[in-house]
Structure formats: C-alpha cells, structure tokens
Amino acid sequence: MTSVWVAVGIGFVLGTVARLAMLRTDFRQYPSYPHGYVSHLALGLIAAFTGAVVVPALILEEFTAVTFLVLVAQQFREIRGLERKTLERMEETELVRRGAGYIEDIAKVFEARNYLTILTALAASSVALFFQRSAWDLGPVGALAAGTAAGLGIVLIGKRALDRQPLGRIAVVREGQVHFKETLLYVDDILIMEIGLAEGRDAYERYGRGVVIEPKDDNARATLANFGQRQAIAHDVSAILGVRKDVGTPEFTPLVRLDLDSGRAALAVVPIEPDIEPLLAVVRRVPVIEGARTRPLATRPGRQAAD
C-alpha cells in the first residue's frame, strides 16, 4: 500500500511544481496576480492529482475511479473556453485590444499547460510505482528519486516543446522614422494612416515612435501578414510601455501596417515611455501566435513561389 501512496504523492507534488513553474505573470501581463494565480493554481492542483492517481488506480483495479478520472480530464477542455470568455469580456475595457487571434492563443496555452501538468504527474507516479512493484525494486526513496527525474524530464521537454517563438527570432526589428506626407502618417516608407486633426499630427511628430519589422523569410512574411499577429504587437507595446491615449482619441491607437511590396510591417505608436530600446525589445519579445504561424515554405508550391 505504501508504494501507491509514494507514487501518488510524488506525482501530485511534481504536477503542482510543473504548474507553478509555468505560472508566471509573463510577458503578456496575464494572468493577473493574485486572483488569477489562485484560480489557475487550484485547477493545476486538480490536474496534478488527476494525473497522479490514474496509474495507481488502474493497478489496484479500481476501474470506477479510472472512469471518473477520465471525466475529470474532460473538464480541462473547458479551460480554454473560460479563458477566452474572460479575455473577450476584458476587450471592451482595453484601450488597445488584444484581438481575437491573441486571445485564442492565450486560451490555448492555458489549456495545454494543464494537460502538461497531468502528463507530468502521470509520468512521475507511474515511474515511482514501477520502481517499487517490479523486479527493479529501489525502495520508497529510490522510487521517489526516479519519479522526480521522470517528472522533471517531462517538464523540461514540455517547456521546450511548448516554448513560443518570440517575434525577434523570425524578423529583424529596428527603429523607423515617424513622419508625415501632408496628413498621411508614415514610418519610413510604410503608410500607417491618415490623421485629420493637426493636434494629432503634432503629437505624433513630437512623441511618436516608429518600429519597422522585416521578416527574415517567407514564413515570417506570412505570419506578419496575419492581422491578429499585428494586433498582438500593438497590444503588448501599449500594455508594457503605455500609450498616450484615452477613450475618445482613436488617432492614438497604435497601428501595425504592412508594406505589400516587401512584406515588412511598421508600427507607429505614441508611447508614454519614449525610450526606443525598450520599445524594440518589447516588439522582439511578442510571441508568434499559433494561429498566425504559417509555413508556406514547407509546401512545394510555397517554395516554388518564393524565388
């Protein structure tokens, strides 16, 4: 009986550690602290426990328990919907929207992280159980060590596999010059928008900053063409550096627009913090959202068209 407790215990602990390690107020400024943490941690604990008890329950031939566990696992599918709903409701109160693409991406990540928690707990508990019940009996301490190693292994592999590319890896991000041709706002040679009010043009000329994003290949070009990806850039920049804007001043909503000839994108923003280096750093670290990740170069027509 001890062996089962050891296995469930180590699975539960490792699963919780895995969820904790993946739970940080990261670059997207989400989830919020502390309440967002608590709700995700609570779900993480349930996920860890679910993963930890599956194999021991099977070994003890508790099939009713296993059936219920499968039912519990189903619940995690709802996390995505839950996150999506919250973020969509929050859109109304954001000065610069995240956009549907980014929201879907964040929701997907939260769902996947819970599955990874289950997987970690499952691996740790099964390995711990194996090294107590099979011919290679290591005793409870050895089994704990083996379970820990297996769990940590899954965490590391999972983190690497689920690690999202930052924009800086697929594109060159550099400063661009904000200027006007009559009333048209440009960053370098890329048209951003038309600003009718002299007051707005004045603010852009004084405080405006421009960033040019040059895709490194055709895959990156397709990604940048995705409107959701560009909205994510605008959102992250305003979330981190602030934006000189309040309700009722739509001309100060940061926009990312494409140069259709070269595939380059440009961002014009009037940030509260005018330093250019942090601005470039923020843009480089915007995650490439999954829905925007397109790989035309992986197909034959795509490669043929590329040259």
Next chain:
Amino acid sequence: MAVVALATDKVLPGGVPVFVASGPEEREKVAMYLSRIMDVQVHDLENGVYVLVKH
C-alpha cells in the same frame, strides 16, 4: 458618422450630418470636438472636407 466642411459645394446632403465651418480654425475645432464626443477618427480629404469615421 459626420462631415465637417468649409464650403457646401463639396458635399451633398446624405446619410450623415454635415457641419459647415466658416474657416479652417473652426473646422479643426468642430472636428476635434466631434471626434472626442463620438470617439471617432477625423480624416482630412484635403479638399476642405473633414470626414469623421468610426473605425
């Protein structure tokens, strides 16, 4: 959402209200007020007409 014009010969009565300003300064001011009131963006058509658009 609305149009702010310097002269009436550039716009015809359509679906949106047309405000006629007596000079560039008044046009700018009226357009700015309307923009802030209705949360709409001002676009300059560069023929004396400002058009206010909700994006």
